[in-house]
Amino acid sequence: MSKYKRVLLKLSGEQLAGKHGFGIDPEVARYFANELKLVRKEGVEVVIIVGGGNMVRGAKLAGKSQIKRVTADQMGMLSGLMNAMALTDIFEAEGLPTRCLSNVFVEQLAESFSFRLAEKHLQNGRILLVAGGTGRPYSTHDTAAVLTALELDCDIVMKTSKVDGVYDKDPEKYPEAKKIEAMSFQRAVEDGSIMIMDKAALGLAMEHKMPILVLDGMTPGNMIKAVTSDKVGTAIS
Numbered sequence: 001m002s003k004y005k006r007v008l009l010k011l012s013g014e015q016l017a018g019k020h021g022f023g024i025d026p027e028v029a030r031y032f033a034n035e036l037k038l039v040r041k042e043g044v045e046v047v048i049i050v051g052g053g054n055m056v057r058g059a060k061l062a063g064k065s066q067i068k069r070v071t072a073d074q075m076g077m078l079s080g081l082m083n084a085m086a087l088t089d090i091f092e093a094e095g096l097p098t099r100c101l102s103n104v105f106v107e108q109l110a111e112s113f114s115f116r117l118a119e120k121h122l123q124n125g126r127i128l129l130v131a132g133g134t135g136r137p138y139s140t141h142d143t144a145a146v147l148t149a150l151e152l153d154c155d156i157v158m159k160t161s162k163v164d165g166v167y168d169k170d171p172e173k174y175p176e177a178k179k180i181e182a183m184s185f186q187r188a189v190e191d192g193s194i195m196i197m198d199k200a201a202l203g204l205a206m207e208h209k210m211p212i213l214v215l216d217g218m219t220p221g222n223m224i225k226a227v228t229s230d231k232v233g234t235a236i237s
Helices: 013-020 026-041 069-093 115-123 141-151 185-190 199-208 222-228
Strands: 006-011 045-050 098-102 127-131 156-161 212-216 234-236
Touching (some): 013 069, 026 069, 045 069, 045 141, 115 127, 141 156
Parallel strands (some): 006 045, 006 156
Antiparallel strands (some): 212 234
């Protein structure tokens, strides 16, 4: 039985690229669809924010080739929108009713986000993808995830990672790195070695007491474990 009524899932664009390293790997999208079917069977409503790092990272692009930071961030928002559009089609093809709402104005591509429309889609049993970040520059998709979770009264933000939680140092570089099973918001915000999530997003979650769970999204069964038990990932609260 699920512990949650409604969850927000933050997916990274890099994960969607899969083995290609760039763009969207349909096999990865289908994998997420099948994992989310199990979550939906538990009666959990699912909101998804997906980043755009598999195409454009605004903060890294800014200043290069005379591209302004505002423009670079807007390009990152559009990358996230393209990912959300692709996931919507693939999820629907896999039998998951899904809708995409956008925080940037692209009426020919997606419905504009509003609280009431988002609620309607969720209450009608659809998975909801919210694209375009916050719609404003100088904020990340992580921040958009926490903001959206607060606005839509989600019970938790679940952030998928390449590893099975938060470590005291980068486990890909340091074999002796130790996993942290649970940690406080205070430590997550203040410890410079904890880089699993944008500090502004963590600070916002701390202010409003929105719990965060960091887990390996590419391990089959982890998502259903996350909504039915505590034995997965790292809890930040």
